[in-house]
Amino acid sequence: MEQFYPALFYTLIGVTFVNVAFYVFYWLFAFAKASQKPNKSLPPVSVIICAKNESQNLQKNVSFILEQDYPEFEIILINDASSDDTEEVMEAYALAHKNVHQVNVVNNEAFWGNKKYALTLGIKRASYAHMIFIDADCVPASPLWLRHMAGSFVAKKEIVLGYGAYQKIKGSFINKLIRFETLMTAIxxxxYAKAGRPYMGVGRNLAYTAAIFYEQKGFISHMKIKSGDDDLFVNQASTRKNTALQYHPESFTISTPKTSFDAWITQKRRHITTASHYKFLEKFLLSLFYVSQLLFFMVGIAVLATMYKWEFVLAVIGARYFAAWLAIGFSARKLREKDVAYFYPIFEMVLVCVQLSIFISNLISKPTKWK
Structure with a gap:
């Protein structure tokens, strides 16, 4: 049995090396300079909101967008076959504001319940060449949100990746876990975008031009996949040269988070199904990072239980957490999520277990609806 201990110890070293390599790679964003101020030349923009049964959120949140400090913009409100008062709320905004336009989507048999179909109709209604997307349950973090996002359309940039934060709920473990997962995804x-390999964005804070949308033939290559209107589009359309990053705190959007574990799991199951459609390299690297995390915990616990060279084992584990703390801590400060970074080791272990359970659940049955 003792012959097994060295093999286990060297396995831990190998797994830790791979995991640390990822965290050192994440330093690329953690230690990056602050996101630049918006360009002085601001194009007119179309703000697009696709909503399904979101009447209450629309009543609360659209006014924050109308109050944006921006010279020329319109709001396209897309009613995706809602069964509540969403249509009436949108109609009221359209009647009260000249720059608000309504698009009502009736379920189409070929695209039943498909958000991408609804978004496509809204995009076709947009008057301007630059479009910024936000969800109905989101509010801009500041009146300068549009200036920062639209101001990032410089040179040949056609896609702008923003940060979509979640509202902080004091004393809530699930809220901190959700925000930690959001932080890790953003990191x-x-x-990857900093390294010239942009592979995804979040639809609650994303911008791209109408030209690149039509150039890519919209969502046609993944129209049959219910989710992924944001990350799959970015995955297919983004390049090193055409993608800009915007993570100035004034450019954030803030969403209403799920308040129950089950609701959040359902949401994450839907999101994770899209990852299998990413480009091979990003899919491989994202999977390798997760496997290195999982094996680090499994092998680390096993080696500690044997007490084999425990001083060296602790040194290896300590080096790994030091690299991770730097990546997560500095990124969290940049994205205003410092409170979740303090409890990083706990949240990481929980998140690894949650992701494993989601992977197993999705193998058994896959979610089919976007809302």
Whole structure:
């Protein structure tokens, strides 16, 4: 049995090396300079909101967008076959404001319940060449949100990746876990974009031009996939040269988070199904990072239980957490999520277990509806 201990110890070293390499890679974003101020030349923009049964959120949140400090913009409100008062709320906004336009989507048999179909109709209604997307349950973090996002359309940039934060709820463990997962996702997609391999964005704070949308033939390549109107589009359309990052705190959007564990799991199951459709390299690297996390915990616990060279084991584990703390801590400060970074080791272990359970659940049955 003792012959097994060295093999286990060297396995831990190998797994930790891979995991640390990822966290050092994430330093690319963690130590990046602050996001630049918006360009002085601001194009007219179309703000697009696709909503399904969101009457209450629309009543509360659209006014924050109308109050944006921006010279010329319109709001396209898309009613995706809602069964509540969403249509009436949108109609009221359209009647009261000249720059608000309503698009009513009736379920189409070929695209039943498909958000991408509804978004496509809204995009076709947009008057301007630059479009910014936000969800109905989101509010801009500041009156300068549009200036920062639209001001990032410089040179040949056609896609702008923003940060979609979640509202902080004091004393809520699930809220901190959700925000930690959101932070980790942002660290990854911002880092890969910094490295010239942008692979996803979040639809609650995303911008791109009408030209690139039509150039890519919209969502046609993944129209049959219910989710992924944001990340799958970015995955297919983004390049090193055409993608800009915007993570100035005034450019954030703030969403209403799920308040129950089950609701959040349902949401994450839907999101994770899209990852299998990413480009091979990003899919491989994202999977490798997760596997290195999982094996680090499994092998680390096993080696500690044997007490084999425990001083060296603790040194290896300590080096790994030091690299991770730097990546997560500095990124959290940049994205105003410092409170979740303090409890990083706990949230990481919980999140690894949650992701494993979601992976197993999705193998058994896959979610089919976007809302």
């Amino acid at each position: 990854q997609y911002f880092t």
